[in-house]
Amino acid sequence: MKITAPISRLEEIPLLLQAGASELYCGIVPPDWVARFNTGAVNRRYFGNLPNYAALEQAVQSAHAGAGELFLVLNAQHYGENFHGALIEIAARFHGMGGDAVIVADLPLITALHDEVPDLAIHASSVANCRNSAAIALLRDLGVRRVILPRDVTLAEIERMARAAPDVEIEAFVLNDGCVFEEGLCHTVHLPSRLGGPICVDSYAMDYQDPAGQPLSTRLLRRHAQNDADYKRWLWYRFGCGFSTTDEGYPFGPCGLCAMQRMHQAGVTSVKVAGREGATERKIKSVEMVRQVLDGVNQGADEASAAALAVSIRKVPGHCASGYMCYYPEVRWTGPE
Secondary structure, three states: OEEEEEOOOOOHHHHHHHHOOOEEEEOEOOOOHHHHHOOOOOOOOOOOOEOOHHHHHHHHHHHHHOOOEEEEEEOOOOOOHHHHHHHHHHHHHHHHOOOOEEEEOOHHHHHHHHHHOOOOEEEEOHHHOOOOHHHHHHHHHOOOOEEEOOOOOOHHHHHHHHHHOOOOEEEEEEEOOOOOOOHHHOOOOEOOHHHOOEOOOOOOOOOOEOOOOOEOOHHHHHHHHHHHHHHHHHHHHHOHHHHOEOOOOOEOOOEOHHHHHHHHHHOOOEEEEOOOOOOHHHHHHHHHHHHHHHHHHHOOOOHHHHHHHHHHHHOOHHHHHHOOOEOOHHHOOOOOO
C-alpha cells in the first residue's frame, strides 16, 4: 500500500518523498487561463497550485528523481464544454513532460482525455462520488485506472468494491480533509468570512421559533442549545481540532489511521493525505505519521495493534475515543482515555 500526498511548492517534493510518500499530486493554473476564461478554477482549489508549466515540469522531474510519481489534478465537478480543449491541452503537456496520471471527476472530460491522450493514466477523483462496484465498472470502461473513493464510505463497502474490481486500483482517504459535506454532491458557495464564511463552517446565529413564528418553550430552547453545542464540538474535531497538533507536530483532525490494516488486507492501492493548500510542515508530519502506521501494518500488526499504534502517535486518546475524527468509525479506538 502506498502513501499519496499533496504538494503546492517544488521544495516539498523531496521532503515528502523522504518522509515516506511515493505518490504526489498537484494542481496548476496556467498563466493564460484567467484571461481566457475569467476564472481561476482549473481544479477545486483556487489556492495551492503550481504557478506555470515550467514549475510543473520541474515537479515531474523532481518526483521521478526521488523514485516517486506525480499526478495532476483536474477535478472540478463539472466543466463546460468550452473548457475541454484547454484541459486536454494541459493534460497532453503534462503527459509530454512524463507526468504519471491526471485526477478527474467530470465524466465527459474523462472520456475526452481517454480518446485524446490515451496513454495518460486517469484516476477518478473522490468528487466523482463512486460508491459501489457498478460505478467502478462504469469508470473502468471509460478508461479509468484508479478510483479515489469518497471520504464517508465504510470499510465493508471498500472491501466489497476492491473484491468486485481487482483490475482497478483503489485509493482511500487517511488524513486531513474535514469538510462536513460530501464534496461530490456539494454545490454551495464559499462566502467571504465577513458574510459568514463557507457554509460547512456553519458560523451562523440561530433564532428558533415554532411553526407559527412564536418563541419556543424554555425546555425546547435548552435542547436546541445542547444540540448546537454538540454540533459545534463535532465541527471542531472535523476541522482539525482547531488545527492543533501534538508536541511533535502531528496534526489532529479527520483520520483513518486505525483502518489502515483492514484497507491493506482489502487490497487498497494507496491511502490519501489531503490538503494541497496546507503548510509544508503539516504535510510532512502527516506523511510521517501515516508512514509509521503503514510500517507497522507491513510488519504484520493486526487491526487492534495498528489502531493502538495510531493512537499512541497522537498521544491524546480522548480525541480518538470521541469518534468525531474518524473517517471509518467502525474501527474506532475503544481503549482507555
